[in-house]
Amino acid sequence: xxxxxxxxxxxxxxxxxxxxxxxxxxxxxxxxxxxxxxxxxxxxxxxxxxxxxxxxxxxxxxxxxxxxxxxxxxxxx
Amino acid sequence: xxxxxxxxxxxxxxxxxxxxxxxxxxxxxxxxxxxxxxxxxxxxxxxxxxxxxxxxxxxxxxxxxxxxxxxxxxxxxxxxxxxxxxxxxxxxxxxxxxxxxxxxxxxxxxxxxxxxxxxxxxxxxxxxxxxxxxxxxxxxxxxxxxxxxxxxxxxxxxxxxxxxxxxxxxxxxxxxxxxxxxxxxxxxxxxxxxxxxxxxxxxxxxxxxxxxxxxxxxxxxxxxxxxxxxxxxxxxxxxxxxxxxxxxxxxxxxxxxxxxxxxxxxxxxxxxxxxxxxxxxxxxxxxxxxxxxxxxxxxxxxxxxxxxxxxxxxxxxxxxxxxxxxxxxxxxxxxxxxxxxxxxxxxxxxxxxxxxxxxxxxxxxxxxxxxxxxxxxxxxxxxxxxxxxxxxxxxxxxxxxxxxxxxxxxxxxxxxxxxxxxxxxxxxxxxxxxxxxxxxxxxxxxxxxxxxxxxxxxxxxxxxxxxxxxxxxxxxxxxxxxxxxxxxxxxxxxxxxxxxxxxxxxxxxx
Numbered sequence: 080x081x082x083x084x085x086x087x088x089x090x091x092x093x094x095x096x097x098x099x100x101x102x103x104x105x106x107x108x109x110x111x112x113x114x115x116x117x118x119x120x121x122x123x124x125x126x127x128x129x130x131x132x133x134x135x136x137x138x139x140x141x142x143x144x145x146x147x148x149x150x151x152x153x154x155x156x
Numbered sequence: 157x158x159x160x161x162x163x164x165x166x167x168x169x170x171x172x173x174x175x176x177x178x179x180x181x182x183x184x185x186x187x188x189x190x191x192x193x194x195x196x197x198x199x200x201x202x203x204x205x206x207x208x209x210x211x212x213x214x215x216x217x218x219x220x221x222x223x224x225x226x227x228x229x230x231x232x233x234x235x236x237x238x239x240x241x242x243x244x245x246x247x248x249x250x251x252x253x254x255x256x257x258x259x260x261x262x263x264x265x266x267x268x269x270x271x272x273x274x275x276x277x278x279x280x281x282x283x284x285x286x287x288x289x290x291x292x293x294x295x296x297x298x299x300x301x302x303x304x305x306x307x308x309x310x311x312x313x314x315x316x317x318x319x320x321x322x323x324x325x326x327x328x329x330x331x332x333x334x335x336x337x338x339x340x341x342x343x344x345x346x347x348x349x350x351x352x353x354x355x356x357x358x359x360x361x362x363x364x365x366x367x368x369x370x371x372x373x374x375x376x377x378x379x380x381x382x383x384x385x386x387x388x389x390x391x392x393x394x395x396x397x398x399x400x401x402x403x404x405x406x407x408x409x410x411x412x413x414x415x416x417x418x419x420x421x422x423x424x425x426x427x428x429x430x431x432x433x434x435x436x437x438x439x440x441x442x443x444x445x446x447x448x449x450x451x452x453x454x455x456x457x458x459x460x461x462x463x464x465x466x467x468x469x470x471x472x473x474x475x476x477x478x479x480x481x482x483x484x485x486x487x488x489x490x491x492x493x494x495x496x497x498x499x500x501x502x503x504x505x506x507x508x509x510x511x512x513x514x515x516x517x518x519x520x521x522x523x524x525x526x527x528x529x530x531x532x533x534x535x536x537x538x539x540x541x542x543x544x545x546x547x548x549x550x551x552x553x554x555x556x557x558x559x560x561x562x563x564x565x566x567x568x569x570x571x572x573x574x575x576x577x578x579x580x581x582x583x584x585x586x587x588x589x590x591x592x593x594x595x596x597x598x599x600x601x602x603x604x605x606x607x608x609x610x611x612x613x614x615x616x617x618x619x620x621x622x623x624x625x626x627x628x629x630x631x632x633x634x635x636x637x638x639x640x641x642x643x644x645x646x647x648x649x650x651x652x653x654x655x656x657x658x659x660x661x662x663x664x665x666x
Contacts (some may be wrong), residue, residue, distance in 0.1 A: 089243070092239060093239060093397070096231070096235060096236060096239065096397060097390065097393070097394060098231075099390060101385075102384065102385050102386060102390070103384050103385075103386045104384060105374060105380065105383035105384050106374075108367070108370055111366075111367040112365075112366035112367045112369070112370050113442070114227050114370070114383040114384070116227050116228075116231070116383070116384060116385060117227040117230055117383075117438070117441070117442065120230050120231040120234070120235040121230075121235075121434055121438055123231075123235045123238070123239075124234070124235055124238040124430040124431065124433060124434040125430070125431070125434070127235075127238045127239045127242065127430040128427055128428070128430045128431050130239075131242045131243075131246065131426045131427045131429075131430070132427050134246060134426070135246075135423040135426065135427060139423070140250055140251070140419075143250055143251060143253075143254035143419060144254070144418070144419040144420070
């Protein structure tokens with residue numbers, strides 16, 4: 080269930096990149112100078128950071144870390 | 157000349173970092189030279205990986221693109237990457253790291269050869285990857301020459317600037333290998349991350365505040381559209397989300413994923429990557445757009461007039477006239493013009509060093525090609541077994557020198573436009589190679605013949621789209637979309653009709 084929810088969130092964020100509802104809008108200017116379309120995508124980057132934080136908390140591939148020995152190719156630790 | 161002196165100081169620091177890394181890592185073998193002994197810590201891993209993926213385009217090109225196209229530059233290139241690149245690092249980078257650690261792989265081709273039980277098909281993948289990477293290295297040398305010429309006010313000619321930058325990069329890659337390159341990249345990333353915020357504040361003050369600049373752009377029908385995305389089609393915009401798939405397929409990024417000491421280092425990287433992108437791209441794009449309001453500056457005024465003349469050209473105007481106007485209207489130097497006008501000399505020098513930091517991103521690509529050559533060709537065809545690991549490392553170093561010299565000679569003789577275009581095609585090519593990684597890591601049934609079909613298709617598609625204008629640009633999409641989808645389809649179809657690798661091999665992967 081958790082995995083399905085995460086897939087839905089990732090796909091939703093991918094779709095939210097296509098913000099067609101702001102396509103022709105420049106106003107409001109956020110903080111008095113940032114066009115709304117640019118401010119939206121700045122916020123989008125922060126939302127992605129939050130998503131990645133969530134993924135590292137709940138979907139981190141721990142099994143890979145355990146499977147890799149902590150040695151170099153020539154056997155040094 | 158003061159900014160140029162500060163930049164020379166910066167180049168000296170960079171050189172010292174490379175030689176410092178050499179002292180730490182001397183005589184520790186190929187894994188140390190090419191992968192920093194798989195021992196990079198969390199901060200160096202994050203900052204260096206980010207810096208490796210940022211090029212001259214990040215500061216100069218993004219502002220130039222935004223100057224001509226407006227705020228859409230940010231969502232086309234930055235926010236799409238902010239989602240796709242961390243996801244590929246999370247799902248593909250971590251798996252490559254684990255397999256590299258477990259089986260001793262140092263390049264993606266080594267993994268492909270093992271995973272699909274093939275030899276010469278791996279060599280074909282190496283050839284396509286290498287061919288797509290070379291234009292970046294040439295562009296890096298050109299960027300160095302152009303930036304030093306600009307920062308010194310023309311005192312340092314292009315040929316000398318290119319030679320200086322190429323020599324510095326070659327030296328620290330030669331001596332320091334991956335450790336030197338990673339340390340330098342970390343320093344450079346800190347520098348150009350600070351660049352954006354400082355440039356924004358200094359230029360904003362100089363312009364008398366950004367709100368007035370934005371209002372003046374909105375007041376004119378010629379510039380109001382720069383603050384929206386109304387000039388761009390949604391399909392074209394959507395296509396750009398495929399481009400960042402190229403990142404994990406770039407050999408220098410894939411190889412860099414193998415340098416982390418522990419897998420947990422990917423955690424901070426994937427979380428902070430979008431924030432770093434925001435910190436560097438938002439100021440550059442915004443400044444590029446804001447430059448359109450600087451009608452009082454002759455250098456900007458000329459560009460705006462050339463843009464207006466270009467728009468007014470009749471459809472049957474000659475290509476020469478069109479090209480000349482395009483060059484005049486190009487905005488790649490708008491940030492430099494703004495710094496010249498609004499920043500004090502010493503600050504312009506420090507900011508110039510930030511620009512140099514981005515321009516010198518070719519280091520990891522040179523090292524990656526050297527790693528690929530020595531591992532995928534020299535070692536694979538028996539060189540290391542016959543001559544030993546020390547000879548392999550020396551071969552890698554000689555390769556770095558030869559590659560830099562060849563790139564410099566080409567950079568002096570060929571027009572930059574050719575390589576700018578080549579880099580654009582290479583992005584599509586690497587994105588279309590990404591199904592190789594996905595299939596190798598996630599699909600048991602994938603086969604070497606599927607991999608060969610993808611490789612041949614990508615080689616054909618890159619040549620075809622570069623020779624035939626508009627090729628594969630179906631329904632207003634960029635060619636990268638059909639190229640990548642056809643790659644994925646070829647991998648599936650060809651793999652289904654050919655025999656899979658042995659169960660023992662597959663069992664070691666999935």
